[in-house]
Amino acid sequence: MTPSIRxxxxxxDADENYIDLTDLGALGLVNFEFAPHWDRSEVMLQSFQEYIQLHQTKVYACPDGGAVIVENESLELFGGAVLA
Incomplete structure (x- = not known):
């Protein structure tokens, strides 16, 4: 759903790109990026902040069991999800 999977x-904690994907574009249905499996640590939030600065984007961090729901122009956070 996000603009990119980068x-x-x-x-x-980066995933390895074992198949050497070069096009990291995604569907672009929302204007933010999504970080699942956030362990609620400040270390991971700092990493997301670096990413945000580098790529000039928004990142929503979501712990297991949490959610970001987008409906029309509305966005709701559940279960500890945060705007990083």
Whole structure:
């Protein structure tokens, strides 16, 4: 749903790009990026802040069990999800 999947490959806990994807574009249905499985640590939030500065975007961090719901022009956060 996000503009890009590049956040998955950023930071200390980055996912490996084993298949050498070069196009990290995504659907772009929302104007922010999404960080699932956030462990609620300040260290991860700092990493997201670095990413935000580097890519000039918004990131919503979401712990397991949380959610970001977008409906029309409305956005709601549940279960500890935050704007990083």
């Amino acid at each position: 956040l998955a490959g950023f930071g200390e």
